[in-house]
Amino acid sequence: MTMAAGLWHKDQVLLNGAALEADRRRENRQLLMLCSPGILLAFFLLCLPIGWLFWFSFIDAGGSPTFEHYSRIWNEGAYIQIFIVTFETSALVTAICVLLGYPLAYCLSQMSQKWSGIVMLGVLVPFWTSLLVRTYAWLVLLQRRGIVNTLLVDSGLVHQPLPLVNNLTGTIIGMVHIMVPFLVLPLYASMRSIDGTYLRAAANLGASPVKAFWQIYLPLSLPGLIAGLVLTFILCLGFYITPAILGGGRVQFIAQRIETSVHLFPTWGPASALGVVLLAFTLAILVLSQLLLSRWRRRLG
């Protein structure tokens, strides 16, 4: 009798378990359904068109397979030049953003909540402002007879107005202005989570503030810095509007080249191949940085 009851009980548990498991699966399916509109949108507007670009980049005008578009990118100096300009400018912009953004994020993380809230507005207001509006503002500011040149000449620092816009200088200034918040926001978030007791412990053990910063604070803030830096660099590679306006036609980025070849030529091959190469670089940098970050996190424990 007791044995039968025990068996019955066990069956019941199994039955219940199976029902619960089925319930959990059903719930999981429903939750997955909730994600599906977003996934469908990304599939049709992102994955599918990029798949097409990939396909176009490997076929010629007649529809037969070819590597011609890629070999042209590799062999024509003009294309290589565009890649060099894009990568060099992006690296320079990222470096300037780090030089300006790291101290800014550090300052923000050390301030009282009231002050950091106010200073943060200085980062957020430009972040919220339209990219075109800010590009226009730089066009005004950096003109030959713009405020910056007027101040420079009036103060006697230079004798004649500097060429600050319609060239690479203007492009870099405009890009740095757009990218600084993208670096500061993730960096600030990671600095806020650094435990101040580590620094106090270092000071307690006799480290000078400078040494404590270099040996404790900087390594702890490095994951946030790398995340922000990679984001900045990747976004810079795809820039189109700022070089087009502030570069005055003298600075050509990969994105502009893609746009002009789609507009000018009816064939999609060259533009597609450029797009695939740009995307490949972007993804490679993302994946490498993720690997680096996860190794770094494991080392820090």
Add this chain to the structure above:
Amino acid sequence: MESHITHWQRWWLYGLTGLTIFFLVLPSLIVIPMSFSGTNSLAFPPPAWSFRWYESFFTSSQWLGATWVSLQVSLCTVLLATPIGVAAAYGLHLGRFVFGQAIYAVLIAALMVPVILIAIGAFFLFAQLGMVNTKPALVLCDTLLAVPFVLVTVSAGFKGYDFNQEQVARSLGASRLKAFFSVTLPQIRASVIAGAFFSFIVAFDEVVIASLLSGGDGATLTNLMFASLRNEIDPTIAAISSLMIVLTTVPPLIGHIVMLRRKRRPS
């Protein structure tokens, strides 16, 4: 002996921060006075003051038409991107999927892929469908760009919310939908509003896709501005820019201040 750095010794740090902040806010500060200029030139400060550029904006059917297109497209994007983003955030927060990470990556991929690629891809897709230069095509593209912003802000909202409350409502007999709308949504509403606002800004500011997918009477405001900035600069842009600065900074500014007030209040 612990050593400390006094505020005074860090003057260079504060100085650098101040200069960077000045660099960041300067353009916004310049545009507004420029919009009241009385002359055609880009000189600053303007030699004379007037409202003529505002007048030229509000009397130009071309600028007003483009503004109307932009507003329509942006509002439709908000209406589409907000529910899609909230639903995905909810599903990802509660679901235990094998490919959870991959789903998240697909949903925010539009942030990482260069916009020009999305633009030419969409151009090709909508050309096949005969939908180039239509508002639905623009709305769909802008929604793709806006969903990641909604997803990220609302996911952060869910992290600070105790889902047991929704369970309580459901165990008391409310359906999941009802429990979500009457218990969960009111508590995460700040993040949903922020996400919806971001999607408006993303759609309103979008230039690259609009410059390929819209034109003529269907051109968006940013498309016209971009064309004008590339060719001959119409000073009306200063007036439009000032209006855009007000439109995009005042609502989040109010949100930011409200949030700071709430944080300071002892709970």
